[in-house]
Amino acid sequence: MDQEVVEHIVLLVIVTLLSVVQNAFFAHKVEEESKSKIVQRAVPSAFERVFNANQNCKDAYPTFLALLWCAGLLCSQAPAAFAGLMYLYVRQKYFVGYMGERSQSIPGYMLGKRLICFLFLMSVAGVLNYYLVFFLGSDFQMYIKTVSNTISPLLLIP
Amino acid sequence: MDQEVVEHIVLLVIVTLLSVVQNAFFAHKVEEESKSKIVQRAVPSAFERVFNANQNCKDAYPTFLALLWCAGLLCSQAPAAFAGLMYLYVRQKYFVGYMGERSQSIPGYMLGKRLICFLFLMSVAGVLNYYLVFFLGSDFQMYIKTVSNTISPLLLIP
Amino acid sequence: MDQEVVEHIVLLVIVTLLSVVQNAFFAHKVEEESKSKIVQRAVPSAFERVFNANQNCKDAYPTFLALLWCAGLLCSQAPAAFAGLMYLYVRQKYFVGYMGERSQSIPGYMLGKRLICFLFLMSVAGVLNYYLVFFLGSDFQMYIKTVSNTISPLLLIP
Numbered sequence: 001m002d003q004e005v006v007e008h009i010v011l012l013v014i015v016t017l018l019s020v021v022q023n024a025f026f027a028h029k030v031e032e033e034s035k036s037k038i039v040q041r042a043v044p045s046a047f048e049r050v051f052n053a054n055q056n057c058k059d060a061y062p063t064f065l066a067l068l069w070c071a072g073l074l075c076s077q078a079p080a081a082f083a084g085l086m087y088l089y090v091r092q093k094y095f096v097g098y099m100g101e102r103s104q105s106i107p108g109y110m111l112g113k114r115l116i117c118f119l120f121l122m123s124v125a126g127v128l129n130y131y132l133v134f135f136l137g138s139d140f141q142m143y144i145k146t147v148s149n150t151i152s153p154l155l156l157i158p
Numbered sequence: 159m160d161q162e163v164v165e166h167i168v169l170l171v172i173v174t175l176l177s178v179v180q181n182a183f184f185a186h187k188v189e190e191e192s193k194s195k196i197v198q199r200a201v202p203s204a205f206e207r208v209f210n211a212n213q214n215c216k217d218a219y220p221t222f223l224a225l226l227w228c229a230g231l232l233c234s235q236a237p238a239a240f241a242g243l244m245y246l247y248v249r250q251k252y253f254v255g256y257m258g259e260r261s262q263s264i265p266g267y268m269l270g271k272r273l274i275c276f277l278f279l280m281s282v283a284g285v286l287n288y289y290l291v292f293f294l295g296s297d298f299q300m301y302i303k304t305v306s307n308t309i310s311p312l313l314l315i316p
Numbered sequence: 317m318d319q320e321v322v323e324h325i326v327l328l329v330i331v332t333l334l335s336v337v338q339n340a341f342f343a344h345k346v347e348e349e350s351k352s353k354i355v356q357r358a359v360p361s362a363f364e365r366v367f368n369a370n371q372n373c374k375d376a377y378p379t380f381l382a383l384l385w386c387a388g389l390l391c392s393q394a395p396a397a398f399a400g401l402m403y404l405y406v407r408q409k410y411f412v413g414y415m416g417e418r419s420q421s422i423p424g425y426m427l428g429k430r431l432i433c434f435l436f437l438m439s440v441a442g443v444l445n446y447y448l449v450f451f452l453g454s455d456f457q458m459y460i461k462t463v464s465n466t467i468s469p470l471l472l473i474p
Contacts, residue, residue, distance in 0.1 A: 216342075235328065
């Protein structure tokens with residue numbers, strides 16, 4: 001792989017690696033919990049809460065990865081990687097909150113939704129920019145990059 | 159990203175975005191339904207073993223794919239593909255072992271963990287190499303490739 | 317996709333394709349087991365039906381994404397995107413059908429299988445083309461693109 005091409009994906013790769021570490025942490029938690037406790041269906045035990053939290057995070061994982069890469073490749077790398085990092089933080093908070101009380105997980109879930117939306121809009125902007133360049137010949141990529149760079153810190157507001 | 163490269167993936171990105179929208183729609187349906195009903199489950203044994211083995215393999219699949227491609231793109235292709243092949247073999251043994259007895263699945267699980275770690279380290283080495291080139295200007299990629307090529311046969315040791 | 321770029325990913329693509337075959341094998345095993353042992357869950361409630369439909373779609377999602385990108389990158393973009401769109405439509409029909417009656421879901425499932433096979437064959441054709449160019453020096457990519465473009469409308473036949 002050329003150095004120039006890697007330059008476009010290296011931040012995304014770092015975020016991917018972090019998410020992999022987080023997956024391993026979640027799976028370890030489930031494994032740990034399943035060794036000490038017996039599963040009970042009637043009352044949601046500690047194991048079932050962790051298992052469910054892990055399942056929920058796993059379910060959203062391929063979607064998140066695909067969005068992250070699309071946003072990063074087509075639009076702008078730095079804001080996409082930033083939103084990805086935020087998502088991983090939110091997922092962490094969600095998972096820990098799920099283990100304690102169910103009510104704590106809801107704000108994290110909402111924030112995760114917002115970050116996914118941000119990545120989605122970035123991808124859409126990238127696609128639109130491509131077609132504007134294709135049909136009209138003007139390049140809005142610089143504007144989109146500036147806008148997404150400006151908006152991305154707003155994601156920190158709870 | 160250059161215009162020529164985007165040209166090769168823009169349609170795929172659109173389809174990916176559509177599938178994300180659809181996933182969101184499905185998740186919304188489940189959420190909607192779960193508000194009104196309570197879940198009840200029965201536990202069959204023979205079918206559930208195969209089902210669980212499949213589920214465990216499926217859970218790790220996106221993580222494995224992401225690592226495989228990160229390691230292959232940023233570091234070295236041949237060792238990554240070799241580790242990937244090994245992982246597939248281990249997964250096969252794990253699946254067949256899971257159908258028979260539960261105890262047979264544990265070594266396969268440990269080996270799979272080691273292969274995932276190898277791919278992870280390769281990706282990290284690739285990222286580190288990029289930043290070393292960026293800041294110091296020296297290229298360690300050849301050394302990393304040689305090291306990973308040398309280490310990869312060691313993965314065969316049980 | 318250029319020959320030089322393909323050179324960097326062809327082994328990864330091969331491993332990905334193998335993993336897809338393995339996923340299909342696992343899924344087949346589960347299906348086989350569920351047919352011979354008739355699993356009687358108490359009464360599949362409305363929530364459980366939606367949950368199962370969502371689970372089935374989620375399970376196939378990474379496999380689908382991997383095949384879509386492999387077929388699009390190595391072979392031809394437009395037919396791959398078209399098959400992807402068709403798959404999303406089929407999945408939509410499958411999900412809605414699953415919510416209503418179980419019998420409605422079977423045609424959607426069969427069509428989805430055919431689309432997945434089409435994407436798989438496209439990827440294999442792309443890999444074969446690369447190695448033919450590598451060893452014999454002749455480029456069949458134009459023929460493959462023409463053939464896949466011609467075949468793809470046939471996927472519309474129910």
